[in-house]
Amino acid sequence: MLYRIAIGDDKQQVITSLSEELISTGQVEVVLTAHNGEEYLDRLNQLPENKRPQVVLMDLDMPVMNGIEAVRIGSALYENVQYIMFTVFDSDDNLFEALKAGADGYLLKEETAEDILEAIIEVVEKKGAPMSSSIARKTLNMLISNAAKSAPEPVVASNLSDREIEILKSMVHGLDYKQTAKQLFLSPHTVRNHISSIYQKLHISSKIEAVKMAIKNRWV
Numbered sequence: 001m002l003y004r005i006a007i008g009d010d011k012q013q014v015i016t017s018l019s020e021e022l023i024s025t026g027q028v029e030v031v032l033t034a035h036n037g038e039e040y041l042d043r044l045n046q047l048p049e050n051k052r053p054q055v056v057l058m059d060l061d062m063p064v065m066n067g068i069e070a071v072r073i074g075s076a077l078y079e080n081v082q083y084i085m086f087t088v089f090d091s092d093d094n095l096f097e098a099l100k101a102g103a104d105g106y107l108l109k110e111e112t113a114e115d116i117l118e119a120i121i122e123v124v125e126k127k128g129a130p131m132s133s134s135i136a137r138k139t140l141n142m143l144i145s146n147a148a149k150s151a152p153e154p155v156v157a158s159n160l161s162d163r164e165i166e167i168l169k170s171m172v173h174g175l176d177y178k179q180t181a182k183q184l185f186l187s188p189h190t191v192r193n194h195i196s197s198i199y200q201k202l203h204i205s206s207k208i209e210a211v212k213m214a215i216k217n218r219w220v
Contacts, residue, residue, distance in 0.1 A: 003120050003124055006033065006040065007019060007030060008033075010059065010061075028117065036065055040074070055124060060094055071101040072102060082123050128199075128206060129208050159201055170184070171210055172214050
């Protein structure tokens with residue numbers, strides 16, 4: 001299967017190298033590139049529905065229109081297009097604004113092509129919310145801080161298995177599925193299946209929601 005992606009970045013060198021690396025995997029087709037948010041939205045509007053990207057790798061800091069504004073508008077206009085912020089910025093404000101705008105994931109540009117491909121697959125196939133490890137820790141800290149400020153809520157009984165609780169705990173600690181697999185002596189595929197089961201049982205669709213529920217209900 002070829003995953004259709006778009007890349008928004010003001011640096012042509014980034015677009016070129018990232019496109020080449022992802023296309024070389026044999027699993028990605030780059031259907032759109034743009035150097036700013038306005039150009040991205042114009043080009044997206046010209047594509048027929050069956051040619052639109054499934055996932056957009058969107059830089060944060062671009063001229064004319066930045067990535068956050070492009071995601072905010074694009075996610076409202078085309079609900080089937082999903083967005084992963086792809087940037088060198090990892091500040092709390094940028095993270096919070098990107099998530100509010102509708103970003104489905106947040107990766108730093110230091111990630112390898114393999115990790116970026118895994119993030120694309122996770123967003124499309126698992127409806128997950130892939131994040132670089134440092135970003136996941138920032139998100140966790142934000143959630144803990146917000147939980148501490150809110151009034152205590154009753155503990156809700158969880159129908160998760162012991163193994164799923166273990167995996168949920170690793171998610172709370174900011175580990176990705178590969179790190180979790182190594183820690184629990186499981187295969188990455190098994191961890192993915194457990195995470196899908198967790199999402200199904202909790203009626204959620206992202207890592208952020210899972211972590212938030214775990215903290216709020218004191219399951220871990």
